[in-house]
Amino acid sequence: MEKFIMALDQGTTSSRCILYNKKGEIVSLAQKEFLQLYPHAGWVEHDPMEIWSTQVGVAQEALYKIDATYENIQAIGITNQRETTVVWDKHTGLPIYNAIVWQCRRTAEYCDQLKTREGLIEKVKSKTGLLIDAYFSGTKLHWILEHVPGAREKAKNGDLLFGTIETWLIWKLSMGKIHVTDYSNASRTMLFNINTLQWDEEILAELDIPAGMLPEPKPSSCLYGTTDPVIFGGSVQIAGAAGDQQAALFGQTCFKEGEVKNTYGTGCFMLMNTGEKPVQSQNGLLTTIAWGLDGKVEYALEGSIFVAGAAVQWLRDELGILHDSAESEAMAASVTDSNGVYVVPAFVGLGAPYWNPYARGTILGITRGANKNHLVRATLESLAYQTADLLQAMEEDSGIKLAALKVDGGASANNLLMQIQADLLDTMVQRPMCIETTSLGAAYLAGLATGYWKDKEDVVQNWQIDQTFAPSLPQETRQSMLKGWKRAVRCALAWAEE
């Protein structure tokens, strides 16, 4: 009987299940979008039960589509939107509040307070590799304990559990038996010491978080346990887990130091493998755990952009000028440039390298001739400009001049965007055949733990180029476009300062 690896990819906007064969080819795929909740300006939530029901639903659908059963599945690998925080009652299995999503800014003021505590900024940076920011799980967890009636007391009594999304899914898949996280996800909480690979007691005390509610940290490729037989009709091994951006780095087979990928999804995330040593950024990048595998841990430098494909969704859902995201390509290609229009999609503040939670979205440079096609083009360009900011920071931190950028994620399907990206970076952009590298990475991690693939060399050969985009813009035009972007960003930041 042919065996596959099941990758569960729980993203910000949809839950996906993909079954992979040995060649890393997709044999079945099912996907379901779920509700985005915006209870206040700058707040973002998901319903954890909807995350679970869509995720288990697409898993069953992916099996059903090819007439497969649990017996065809060698192992499950999970990858997930990171930082998003769930707290649930361990007796009832019910969340006590909605999941607070990574994009949510509700704890920005609390972060400002934390930053005034003596030595805490430096401590957080050296221990966790992160900055103090509302992006990470720690302050979201603190918010739930402070604001949900009775939560703090229940947590002290040991009745509540915390998890990022992979933890929540593993707990649900095992019907409450397994409470674990992997190192890559743990490294996004601002509570995890990336040097000792343990929850950091000093930071837990600063944020008043009881250690008893935290999951057990484990490598990203190992046997966590099995699913409860009720879910798929029989038990399946759960053997891989990683945050989606680290999983994409793995799926792109960036196994060597200095290799970089950029993923264009809801947000946009550039990661560079820095090997077995954590590298501290001087330019607003994060130090994070790439994965724990083969008894060791590897690290990455990361640039995080909060709004990328989400800006295209905004054109579709809030402005109604697109029917679907893919239409952005034809509309943007119908004009030769953005006609001087700049969009800074700082809808939830700005991430790397600016780290300003109060910045807000701006549209600049509008003249009477500007039309909706220019606006769409300027929005696509904003993804490429933000990426250019990251690459500059990464090259300065690492001292490495990139020869080519490997890309993936939903919006990397947009050829015009990829061409604009190559032009603005003045660097080759390489798109692989499989742009579902996030789920592929999770599949590899699970497959390596269970002997489906032998070793990393066994999967490298699966990576194949679909298209390369070469830079073709005159230097003068490029420099003037980048200069305009910097001015536009200053305006978005100035709004915050007012």
Ligand SMILES: Nc1ncnc2c1ncn2[C@@H]1O[C@H](COP(=O)(O)OP(=O)(O)O)[C@@H](O)[C@H]1O
């Ligand atoms: N052809 C396209 N052009 C521009 N943006 C696109 C295109 N296809 C998808 N997107 C954007 O990519 C995002 C979806 O990518 P995906 O990798 O599935 O994201 P996530 O994992 O964050 O849910 C959406 O925000 C969507 O607007």
Ligand SMILES: O=P(O)(O)OC[C@H](O)CO
């Ligand atoms: O849902 P994505 O793919 O945009 O990824 C979200 C990131 O994990 C947030 O850190």
